[in-house]
Amino acid sequence: MTTRVAVPRKGRPLEAVLERVASLAGVEDRADAIASTLRYEKAVTKGNQTDERSVYDRLADYSDTDTYAPEYTLFRDARPGMPRRIVFDSWRVPVEDGELHLVGREEPFRALRKHEFALGFDAADLVLEEVVGIEPEPLGSLSELNDRIDPRDTDVRVAGGLGDTVYHTLLATPDVSESPTREFIEDYEGPLCISPRYERLVEAVLGTDAMEGVSFRYPGEREEEAAIASVGMGVYLTVTGSTARDHGLRVGEQLFPSETVLLENPPERSADTDALLEQLVGSRLTTPL
Template sequence: MTETVRVAVPRKGRPLEAVLERFAAVAGVDGLADDVSSTLRYEKAITKGTATPERDVYERLAAYSDLSDPTQPEYTLLRDDREGKPRRIVFDSVTVHVDGAGPRSAVGRSSTDDGVTVELIGREEPFRALRTHEFGLGFDSADLVLEEVVTLGETGVESIADVNARIDPRETDVRVVSGLGDTVYHTLLATPEILPPGADLDRSFVADYEGPLCISPRYERLVRAVLGTHALDGVTFTYPDPAMEEEAAIADAGLGVYLTMTGSTARDHGLVVGDDLFPSETVLMENAAEAGPAAERLQAALTGADLETAIGPS
């Protein structure tokens, strides 16, 4: 018998796209994933002022949502945090089916299918929705887990196993299951002048370093968790001026940590690109107190062969 599992997902952006791509892989909903992603990219462009719509926001919302068919996506309106607080159309919900054995075949489900029906439900803060026991499964940024519930220690965090080991069970029942691999790395960056000849820009260099380290203020606790408190002895955090590019601020400080994909912008500022400390990726999380057998079967499908990744250097 098919059971239903409610899963909390982000409402927009790269994390939601990563979730949709994973469900496209395991449930054969490529068209749905492409439709939601393209719709939200268009709406983001409207919010940023780089696209001009022909219809007002309520007309677009009505056109996008099909309330008569739960397998078609629904959207909702939120106030964006940009100047003027414009209304922004974001993802609300959709229902998909995941077969017990993996991706659905072209001829559909068999009569013996033991898969699960999945309700993907948008939340502004999926991780916190799991912490308050609203859901048994959900997806959110690994950054948020590190920022909120990972205990700081002398040694740093390098893997999903490290993350879960550092979560105080008295703090939350939520644990990280797997990463989705949508990797934008938190990377060490430095000016050539502070590196001794032949030195590698890695965790051991930071452990021996004394001086300023430039980071975004929101990532201070995250950087402490990942590098470990011992490596940060003698390090003073500095923060970029809001009007300044992060890479330029790091070049002024000499050493920093910033999100990078290729490192090309950092190199344009004369910076050496060092170790990828850990990926800022979307992760599947479980609240074990709320997840039942159907959720466990869904987990198995979502984390099958060639799908699982780990938080830490590759």
């Protein structure tokens, strides 16, 4: 039995999926090779690496006729010049009682919404950005996501996370707050610097009550930490907070985990997808039908 799972074509979420699948199926070497190849191709696209081979020659070099070899494809990158970038396309992995087929998609979450897959991995951020309802009360954990999804909007639910967590975190200059928290934001009135793509996410995570009197500012061409330092208060993804501190910012409360999550579309569910889901994420956030 082959179970198809939609996955991102590149980036941290894909690497988290590869790591989890590798530990499940004992294929660490091949998973590491995929991740290394994609990191190298990203560096070439960004101009941090040079390669005398054309992108088509490199794609041919990465190709293999082995059934269980990974496959790659070309993606038009949005960087200046619109370069061709090699990204993940497909990988068949033998697992207990069958085969797991990872299929690359630009937007796995949307592929599940269209009932193309029963299971898929994507960033929790995207769920917040697209379908989670914005309410007066703040949203603080993955376990709360499904309760905020309108069933009339989509069948897709979050089944569980992979633990590759970085956090959307409150940052502030010391003259605004020495230790910014949700409680501080409830009384705060003024500018809040965020990435434009996270506007809806921040509203959901902080809640509309806390957003009263708050106006968004955007980094533009500036580095996010530098932009937040000039505004005085902001929300940004942090791992250690060291770069924020280098800009004189205080690292405050972690608001919401930016984590790779396993998504499921319950109408497409089967005994096989349920068994695989349990292997991939263990205890689930959703309730089986």
